Amino acid sequence: MPVNYVTPAPEALFPVAGVRLGVAEAGIRKANRRDLTLMALDAGCTVAGVFTENRFCAAPVQVCRRHLAGGNEIRALVINTGVANAGTGEPGMQAAQKTCAAVGKVLGIADTQVLPFSTGVILEPLPVDRLVAGLPAAAADLKADNWHATAHAIMTTDTIAKAASRRVQINGKVVTITGISKGAGMIKPNMATMLGYLATDAGIAQPLLAALVREAADESFNCITVDGDTSTNDSFVMIATGQSGALFADAADAGYAELRQAIVDVARELAQAIVRDGEGATKFITVAVGGGKDRDESRKVGYAIGHSPLVKTAFFASDPNLGRILAAIGYAGIVDLDVDLVRVWLGSEGDEVLVAEKGGRAASYREEDGSRIMKSAEITVRVDLGRGAAAANIYTCDFSYDYVKINADYRS
């Protein structure tokens, strides 16, 4: 059961002019399952992406990087579930290339204009012939109002489809932003991967989009953790079609700040949905670290708290175990941290209590206040490091019996 998340209704996922989506059953790993997605982009779009830093990155990730770096106009994305095409060596590269060539043939574009994505079992060969055989059906299904079906088609062990959409008025024009994501652990090494796709009908020049996709990832998909593992296939791709007529070439352009904020908001919603659907999650936790000298050290502290199995099991137990939080702050790697200046609060929906200051428990703190807040499904751990003005948020979930059950039973 995801924590406070439901998939938006189909009509709440606004089409993005210039993007059509189609899904099909290709029988990649299981029969009777929509496991193949095609996205067709009109001419004139810009596309940029960020990809896993895992050295064992999947073949399709390598092909994506090459096709994006080559300056080709990207006209299609193809996504399969079931098999990740990772840890598959040279045959895996050939399968990814064959996929692109087949998509190019179906849509009448060059194979270098296609970005391929795979998610599923690692170390298994991609059944590329079945994938190719499914492409005509996916192409026949292409339509603009198909985001809801697509959000479902990219799921693997997700318990819920993840999507977000909004319309904003910028420079007198209505701009649409719609995205989908998948993932339930940072890595699901057999059914691997977090994937995210976000499209807008704003026009964003290529260098600006390349910067924006990194900025948006940094404030969304790079701020979440379920188990601290990084997958072989993680990808986040942004598409700007320009068909709304709202065009941006430079970050200083009028209206760009608003567009950027709306895009970051959608990306964050997609990223948070992954944590809310985290394996075994019963609570959604925001770790809000402020008072850092720079953003990096605030992130370090956020991740130390957000990764700690001890902190996460305490949240599962609704146990306001302050020692675990203080210890995580202490080992986060800030060598010259003055613990006497650190303050920590626990909060939930307007109810916030100071729990620690001056190197220990706050004099005003009462255990029953901590316990009350820890029972909530949405909890914020707020930390002031007392060193500067830099802040960072990390989003995580608790650590339950079901996490172990899901991951221990996964291949059984």
Place this chain on the structure above:
Amino acid sequence: MPVNYVTPAPEALFPVAGVRLGVAEAGIRKANRRDLTLMALDAGCTVAGVFTENRFCAAPVQVCRRHLAGGNEIRALVINTGVANAGTGEPGMQAAQKTCAAVGKVLGIADTQVLPFSTGVILEPLPVDRLVAGLPAAAADLKADNWHATAHAIMTTDTIAKAASRRVQINGKVVTITGISKGAGMIKPNMATMLGYLATDAGIAQPLLAALVREAADESFNCITVDGDTSTNDSFVMIATGQSGALFADAADAGYAELRQAIVDVARELAQAIVRDGEGATKFITVAVGGGKDRDESRKVGYAIGHSPLVKTAFFASDPNLGRILAAIGYAGIVDLDVDLVRVWLGSEGDEVLVAEKGGRAASYREEDGSRIMKSAEITVRVDLGRGAAAANIYTCDFSYDYVKINADYRS
């Protein structure tokens, strides 16, 4: 149930001439429990230690550092369980100092010649008056053949007492090395801490001992992980009494290499006992990484594998989930890793199979071989990075339902 570990019998823990140990019931947190340990050292010993790098380090750790840095001849160690005296601010410092003063009075030494250690609940004040009241009984109990009782007296949530001892012949003299340790998670934030003490009747000059305690920690307590958390109180202290007559002033001295090896072996046994008693552990796993350019990168890979909750749950499930291991290697942070050169083996007691090479599953690998090995209680993951000659071992345990149960229920 610890994995393949039993406490040595009292007679297997050889006394170390120059060290006497006494235990008492001080009622620090619970009645009818030996919770206070005194170690009295003859004049002429050298003592050195390594301590937690956690910035929220406990008051006794700060006092230990100060007394060791002051060049005082250390003549006593005092250890209490029940309360960690961490996160206790200035009153905690006063309690640790008062403890040293009381030990000094009982033993007729200066308070700066005493090293204090506490382990137990964080954020609670140390009941120093009860501790002081228990000291005469601990002093009355001082004797050389008391290591077994001491190993029990320093336990908190450990399920078994941990000790190791051996005698070696060096330069024609019999040298004894005996040690004890405690801990079951890297951090037990209420009942915090890993503690380790090792004494030898070899004589080791102070600068040499200061180097050796770091080297020994590096090959033992710094190579283990249960949950990746670092406690506020972690300490490892070595004592060299010199009473065997085997004396060493320089690392180049004849026989020193043998002594060093024997000491590292005992330290490693004490450290591994902590992993074997890891919270919820059902398996003991050695991650042996070779072929690194330097030791640091081999350790990084070892810890990436040893920390991964996904790898650890797969071990619990006896599931040879190679994708999880490869993914952990891939995200360990070696930017220029050539995955085509990486090889991975799974092994147990002479039975070893190559599971991955050339970026994917080894052609010769059969799932039933992996499954057979994964069912063992002692498993080695051997990795060759194919980059150089540096190696490092990391010791860890699997991740079971009971880990979550222990840590979620801990304060309930």
